Amino acid sequence: MMTYSVIYEKINDGIFPPGYCYAHIPVLDLTTHGLGIEGARGAARDLVRLWIEEKKAHGEPIPTESDVLYSRIEIEDALLGA
DSSP: OOOOOOEEEEOOSSSSOTTEEEEEEGGGTEEEEEEHHHHHHHHHHHHHHHHHHHHHHTTOOOOOOOOOOOOOOOOOHHHHHO
């Protein structure tokens, strides 16, 4: 079994109806979306399975994940207005 970290982010840019989320799989550099976290999780699972099958079919290596660290930073409003 392979395990990959997924970061979920609500989509608020008007591209999708309310309630949709992005699902980012950083180690594979993949992003997908779905309705709510469960929908995004299912889409991520499907995308990763297809991606791995494609890599295997071409004899390419499949990255494994090491430690994942997550952090947030704050940017002052004054910097954004410049």
